[in-house]
């Protein structure tokens with residue numbers, strides 16, 4: 001059913017792929033030849049098309065520029081040794097963009113539009129999915145308001161675009177994080193669970209401040225009491241404490257990460273004790289002081305797993321166990337890579353073949 005929409009195809013007369021140095025790709029700088037575009041007008045999505053990747057023309061009064069009515073997604077496609085292209089759990093991104101859209105008064109996109117547009121785009125630009133080990137094709141769907149109107153109200157018109165970027169191996173060097181107890185990313189009742197543009201704009205200043213203090217990233221705490229751990233930068237955060245994997249519950253202040261869900265699913269499958277529960281900062285600090293903190297890491301599409309080397313709290317840095325000793329997170333990263341690159345049976349049905 002994913003092909004049910006009628007997509008007009010306008011291919012580029014000249015591919016740019018030969019100009020790309022695939023041995024040195026910087027994240028988010030190289031764009032594939034085409035993009036999928038749909039317009040929302042008079043209460044319905046239409047004008048589905050695949051066109052050469054190009055600039056947009058927007059009025060200075062365009063709603064999204066002023067009020068940030070915009071949501072997005074991030075997912076990846078991987079080339080297998082056999083040359084197939086596998087997208088990792090795209091139905092989850094489809095569901096999440098609509099849940100984000102709902103919170104931002106943006107009209108939802110149907111499965112036919114999201115999956116049909118994605119499939120057709122990847123069929124056309126499949127050569128852009130890199131074949132080097134560890135490389136992948138990053139996929140960015142984005143959905144935003146386009147009314148030329150600077151009054152505040154939900155827009156009447158929207159654009160849905162999917163474009164892709166080949167990306168290099170993400171060697172995530174272990175990160176030094178700080179537990180943030182002043183700034184808030186969101187609060188209960190806010191927009192934290194939505195992948196909404198404004199959430200990121202608001203998190204830049206605290207992030208930059210922490211970088212001035214020598215940290216790579218923050219661990220956000222709840223916006224009201226700052227006593228509970230929420231997530232880390234743009235990743236969910238997990239701890240292995242006393243052989244139990246713990247992470248904050250995906251309520252409405254936390255982005256419900258697909259990598260988070262995948263890691264929790266694997267952990268349960270392997271028989272680890274898993275707890276999705278509110279974790280206090282005190283609990284984390286206590287576990288570190290008592291030597292019970294075995295592993296700490298962030299999870300997200302970009303890095304899959306980013307080891308946390310040290311945690312800063314109230315002006316003091318606490319070193320965590322050496323990365324080499326972290327059995328669970330290494331095992332989870334390897335298992336996920338094997339599934340994404342089609343090297344092991346996909347027992348959870350996570351990959352979508354193009």
Ligand SMILES: *Cc1c(COP(=O)(O)O)cnc(C)c1O
Nearest residue numbers: 234235236255257258259300301
């Ligand atoms: C995208 C994102 C994540 C990770 O989600 P994945 O689906 O695993 O990529 C976590 N936190 C925030 C704030 C995010 O934007």
